[in-house]
Amino acid sequence: MGIPRVRRHLSPFCQAVLLQGGADADFECIKSVVIDGPSLVYNIYARLLSWFLTTSSNMVDALPTCDEVSRGVMLYLMHLKMLGVEIENIYFDGALPAHKRETRVARLENQRNKLELFCAETRNGFDMSKPPVYNRIIKPDNVLRSRPTPAKYGNIPANPFMVSAVFEDLKCRWNRANILDSIRDTLPVHTIDIEDLPWASVTTMVSGEADTYCASVARCMGACILTNDSDLLLHDLGKYGSVVFLDSVELRAGFEQPLFPQIKATMLRPSLVARRLGIRSLLLLAFQISKARPETSLVELLRRTKMGIAEVEMARYQQFANMGYPHVYLSVLKEDHTRQCAWAKGRKYRQLAYSIMNLSRPIDERHCFIAEFVRRGRRISEDKLRLLDEGSIFAELELLKARLESLQSSFKKSSDNLDYWAAFALCDVYLVADAELAQNDFQKLEQFLKHGYIGKKLKWEDIHLTAQIHAVLYSLRILKQILDLFHPMDVVVLNLRAILDKLPPLHIMMDPASRRAEVYMSILTTVQLSDCFGCLVQRRQSDYTTSTGTETAKREPRSFSHVGTTEQGAGDRIPSHTSNIYELLQEE
Numbered sequence: 103m104g105i106p107r108v109r110r111h112l113s114p115f116c117q118a119v120l121l122q123g124g125a126d127a128d129f130e131c132i133k134s135v136v137i138d139g140p141s142l143v144y145n146i147y148a149r150l151l152s153w154f155l156t157t158s159s160n161m162v163d164a165l166p167t168c169d170e171v172s173r174g175v176m177l178y179l180m181h182l183k184m185l186g187v188e189i190e191n192i193y194f195d196g197a198l199p200a201h202k203r204e205t206r207v208a209r210l211e212n213q214r215n216k217l218e219l220f221c222a223e224t225r226n227g228f229d230m231s232k233p234p235v236y237n238r239i240i241k242p243d244n245v246l247r248s249r250p251t252p253a254k255y256g257n258i259p260a261n262p263f264m265v266s267a268v269f270e271d272l273k274c275r276w277n278r279a280n281i282l283d284s285i286r287d288t289l290p291v292h293t294i295d296i297e298d299l300p301w302a303s304v305t306t307m308v309s310g311e312a313d314t315y316c317a318s319v320a321r322c323m324g325a326c327i328l329t330n331d332s333d334l335l336l337h338d339l340g341k342y343g344s345v346v347f348l349d350s351v352e353l354r355a356g357f358e359q360p361l362f363p364q365i366k367a368t369m370l371r372p373s374l375v376a377r378r379l380g381i382r383s384l385l386l387l388a389f390q391i392s393k394a395r396p397e398t399s400l401v402e403l404l405r406r407t408k409m410g411i412a413e414v415e416m417a418r419y420q421q422f423a424n425m426g427y428p429h430v431y432l433s434v435l436k437e438d439h440t441r442q443c444a445w446a447k448g449r450k451y452r453q454l455a456y457s458i459m460n461l462s463r464p465i466d467e468r469h470c471f472i473a474e475f476v477r478r479g480r481r482i483s484e485d486k487l488r489l490l491d492e493g494s495i496f497a498e499l500e501l502l503k504a505r506l507e508s509l510q511s512s513f514k515k516s517s518d519n520l521d522y523w524a525a526f527a528l529c530d531v532y533l534v535a536d537a538e539l540a541q542n543d544f545q546k547l548e549q550f551l552k553h554g555y556i557g558k559k560l561k562w563e564d565i566h567l568t569a570q571i572h573a574v575l576y577s578l579r580i581l582k583q584i585l586d587l588f589h590p591m592d593v594v595v596l597n598l599r600a601i602l603d604k605l606p607p608l609h610i611m612m613d614p615a616s617r618r619a620e621v622y623m624s625i626l627t628t629v630q631l632s633d634c635f636g637c638l639v640q641r642r643q644s645d646y647t648t649s650t651g652t653e654t655a656k657r658e659p660r661s662f663s664h665v666g667t668t669e670q671g672a673g674d675r676i677p678s679h680t681s682n683i684y685e686l687l688q689e690e
Contacts (some may be wrong), residue, residue: 105540108332108388109347115375116368119346120354123186132346132369135187136319138312138329139194139305143265145330145348146174151258153248154238160228161258162560165436168267168643169609170238173284174245175268176276179301181242182296184362186625192305192323193312194269198431200585202311207475210482218480219257221439227561232339241288246365264432267608272305275607302341313337317322320344335372336385344371431475438562439567443477444569447531448577449487455577455584457490480584496594503598505641510601512637513630517526518604521626523611524551525634527574531567533638544631551626554615567690569613575611578602581684 120129150166157165166174182189198206278298282291308315313334316327320343327334330348339345346367354364372384381387381404390406437444455471473484490498509526510517517523528547533540539547546556555564582602585595605611626634 107396108335108384111387112335112370112375112384113314115378116350116370119187119367119369121182121187121346121351121365121367130369131689132326132344132367133186133188134190134323134325135182135193135328135346136190136316136323138316138327138331138334139192140265140312141329141348142175142178142192142261143171143268144352146178147260147264148251149173149245149248150240151255152251153244155251155255157238159230160560161224161255162228162565164255165261166264167609167614168261168612169266170240171261171264172268172271172275172609173240176271176281177240177242177285177288178245178280178354180289180294180296181362181365183296183300185365186290189301189304190319190323191315192272192301193315193409194265194307195312196307196309196451197265197488199310207482209218210431210477211435213259214439214480214482215479216257217259217434217437218439220259221562223254223257225562227559230555230559239689242353242363246351246363248349248352253512259434259436261612262435263572263608263612267309267612269305270608272301273299274302275609276301303658316645317343321443335370336383336388337372338383339372341372343373346370376528378646379404383650386487421460434477435569435573436565438566439477439480440476440562441566444566444573445474445476446573447534448572448574450498451502451574451577451581453487453490454495454502455581456487457495458581458584460489460572461492461495496592499598500594502596503601504599505638506598506684508637508641509634512633517601520606520610523575523578523605524571524632526625526638527571527578528631529635529638532576532635533642541632544628544635547631548626548628551615551631572612575605579605579608579611628638 118129119132119299120126121132121135123133125131147166150170151164154164154166179189276299278296278300280302281296282294285291285294306315313331314337316329316334317337317339319325320327321338321340324340324342326344326346327339328346328348328351334345339569346369350368351367354366376382376387379387387404387407410446432445435444441518451564452474460472469489471486471488473486475482478485506517506526509529510522513522528551550556550564550567554568555561582599582605585599586603
């Protein structure tokens with residue numbers, strides 16, 4: 103994540119380089135790279151945002167989608183490939199080590215604060231007088247040239263699903279046919295000779311942080327790490343390993359080649375910098391920087407570094423230098439900050455996933471609870487979920503399978519159809535809230551699925567409902583992945599996995615509603631939505647009266663209670679109706 107001020111102190115030691123396989127008379131050439139995946143994704147997102155701002159009708163429309171970020175990453179990697187740069191590995195974080203918990207929570211708090219400010223600044227909604235711009239063409243300039251982003255856009259939270267979407271696409275989406283189809287208007291296709299799925303084998307999600315894996319490749323192969331994380335400077339990268347910060351990467355001005363312009367960047371080689379500073383390791387210097395006041399000079403920091411580490415500080419240094427156990431956190435969604443966190447929807451599916459993982463552990467190592475770090479009001483806090491026992495897990499899996507199959511039968515569409523999942527997620531959000539919907543409500547929801555908002559402008563109520571739908575779908579995706587890893591040989595589970603396998607990829611699933619309607623699916627009609635909701639309500643009622651009687655009734659509140667609250671017996675509330683469909687989702 104980076105130690106503040108490390109880059110500032112070391113910037114005088116940067117050298118200009120070119121990213122290309124061939125030699126150059128004026129610059130050192132970086133021919134082999136290992137890429138910090140999340141850093142690259144965030145860098146592409148920021149650059150696309152800076153370009154989209156000039157053509158978008160409002161701030162929300164300017165935000166790059168998962169699909170656009172994925173296409174930007176693909177174009178970036180293709181340009182490196184065209185220049186002869188060997189991509190050794192692309193690493194993605196699996197889970198953060200325990201010693202980064204405080205840093206991670208601080209980063210979540212920063213995201214939450216940005217969301218709060220963004221909501222406050224745009225409380226009146228967003229003008230939609232101009233239709234949103236979709237199918238934006240992404241050119242090399244958009245990802246390889248930086249532009250300043252106005253300060254007022256600094257509070258827009260980044261897309262929480264884009265890193266997962268890019269990882270998924272590098273493994274499964276970007277085959278030769280899809281690449282050529284995507285870049286035919288931006289790169290000279292006739293010159294390109296690529297294998298199928300060129301990055302699938304080098305893209306890896308590691309068990310902890312990607313740092314140590316990137317450092318290991320750089321040390322063993324003398325490769326350069328592409329990242330924006332200054333922590334990579336502190337690892338042992340060997341004599342030739344180096345770091346290029348992604349925000350320094352630019353197309354080389356004035357040296358345009360007919361097909362593929364050169365890429366210029368600034369590089370730091372830690373072994374060389376440490377030798378020039380007269381110290382053994384930059385890690386020792388970084389330790390002093392982390393303790394010192396911001397105004398402390400590099401000369402003074404070097405003096406303290408060369409004095410060595412006092413014995414009384416050795417424990418602090420070891421804690422600073424060593425890694426711990428991994429943890430996972432839920433990102434802040436683009437949602438209404440004044441309302442309950444959208445992750446409350448889909449919570450029951452994540453609870454199932456965590457419980458299945460817990461069941462795979464030895465009995466004496468199992469846990470009773472798991473803590474999710476999520477937004478709760480104006481803070482980031484732990485939200486404890488009780489883990490289910492084996493009997494409850496199978497009962498809940500059977501209920502979920504029955505609901506999905508009932509909808510499939512009523513809907514007359516396969517689960518590989520995107521509108522099937524849109525309908526399920528939307529109905530799930532309202533069913534959890536015990537909402538009673540009238541016919542005109544379904545007309546409004548049809549408009550929501552078509553345009554992404556109800557009324558004449560996009561409001562935060564619309565954005566929040568989208569976030570809740572995304573939370574349900576992503577939670578189902580988590581459950582699917584866990585079932586793929588820890589699936590028991592049970593017919594119910596096998597059938598459920600077969601349905602969940604049809605979940606759309608993230609670059610489609612997390613697209614804006616109106617773009618999904620325009621590009622990927624037909625619009626759900628009022629009648630279809632009404633039928634879907636009625637089907638799931640009927641399925642829910644039948645769950646109370648199955649042959650297991652009272653046992654099923656005892657399970658039901660856990661399945662359908664208003665998640666994210668402490669209310670007891672939520673499943674027994676009498677539904678009420680209001681003229682505002684968003685009020686149906688307000689938490690009591």
